[in-house]
Amino acid sequence: MRTPARLRAALGAAAALGLLLTACTGGGSGTAPRPTSSGGGEIVVASGLDVTGSDGVRQQLIDAWNLTAEGREHPARLLELPGDADEQRSQLLGSLQSGSADYDLVNLDVTWVPEFAQAGLITPLDGSVDLGAGSDFIPSVAGTAMWKKHVYALPFNSDVGLLYYRPDYLKAAGIDLGNYPSAGTDWQQLRNIIQELATTAPKGYEQGWTTQLASYEGLTVNAVEAFATAGVPLTDADGHYVADPVSLSRGLDELHSRTAYALPAALSSKEPQSLNDFAAGRTAFLRHWPYAYRLLPQSLPAADLAVAPLPGKAVLGGQDLAVSAASPRAAWALKLAEFLTDQGSERCLLDAGFAATRNSAYDDSRVTCPLPHASAPPSASPSPGATTGEGSSMPTDDQHRPQYAAGTLLPALTSAVQRPRTPYYGAFTQALQSVVHRWLTGTGPQDTDKVAAQLDTALRRALSGK
Known part of the structure; x- marks a missing residue:
């Protein structure tokens, strides 16, 4: 400034x-x-x-x-x-x-x-x-x-990863918003909700949820979230590799079960593309980061936007x-x-x-932001073709904090998991992306056990610094 x-x-x-x-x-x-x-x-x-x-x-x-x-x-x-x-x-x-x-x-x-x-x-x-x-x-x-x-x-x-969703789509399907979402909602329950949306969603809707599965760090984040949800650690606290083909196969199964009802464009999406697909109404759910809470009200009316904890484990x-x-x-x-x-x-x-x-x-109500313009509207926005909610702004509570901060964001941060802590993180994430993206897109081996064995070899080598 x-x-x-x-x-x-x-x-x-x-x-x-x-x-x-x-x-x-x-x-x-x-x-x-x-x-x-x-x-x-x-x-x-x-x-x-x-x-x-x-x-x-x-x-x-x-x-x-x-x-x-x-x-x-x-x-x-x-x-x-x-x-x-x-x-x-x-x-x-x-x-x-x-x-x-x-x-x-x-x-x-x-x-x-x-x-x-x-x-x-x-x-x-x-x-x-x-x-x-x-x-x-x-x-x-x-x-x-x-x-x-x-x-x-x-x-x-x-x-931290969060789940943004369209309450108007859920209401149209007769889903009781009093019971959803909650911190205990899991991926199977989310899939059940998505199946109910198939016959009631409006024109332009394509598939249940979207995320970031292009071959970059977003794919690593989504994979680690799936592995953590399936109880599959990849490293110990000192960065030593601790997984094996059997546990990796379990994590891959969890990731595959999620992509089965994801927007097909998710396989090539990074953060901006997934944000735009959600804002344009092509999907009812979006896995994204906290900054989307500020951007989405520029394109969606307040009644058509909500956010909840991500089912399963979320990554920091x-x-x-x-x-x-x-x-x-x-x-x-x-x-x-x-x-x-x-x-x-x-x-x-x-x-x-x-x-x-x-x-x-x-x-702490005594802690306030002393800067006069810290809450000015951001310069970025979702796609110009998205549904517009002009004049809307990020919802805030009576302390002028983002409305979701204390009840959704803080608990999500508190319970989130880290990606592997290792000095070889660059090699790790590249190895994971290479194997997993080819598997998800059908350009590599498709047998999960074979992919798990390939991933095990790649990660073991990457995390040993070779």
């Missing part, structure tokens, strides 16, 4: 509040020193694209830091990296491995933390940051910032802030990370459409 003069006083007060809240909630065990490199110059924060749009909430928080006394002395700049997640990861790895001081604070996808930590590219924060059971951070989310019981980052914004996503091991401004980079993840900042992230990483953002 490029701050006009009349907002500077408000943002200055907001930033001061943020620093006060950090002082009240932060702190470590005191067993290790904080980073001490405190050179001058601009603090550069490297990050992927902000889904809340240009000059989105991340930029607004950086601007708020720059208006504080510490921020005026050590200003920060947000640098959004181009390309997709794999390209961003490669750029960050290349820079940090070279010992470059181009980036001081890096916003890492949660699956990258073990790799960067194992390689010594980010600074250990034990003793500087408290992510323990008594902290304000959601425990499941806090786990994404750790590797081998050491803290390497601060949870910035989280993510999100990003964590880590201090570059090569930064000459490491001490100030950590102070900035603490500011960006304090209670007030996390409430701003929640209001803007992200999943906040602190419990207090969801359940």
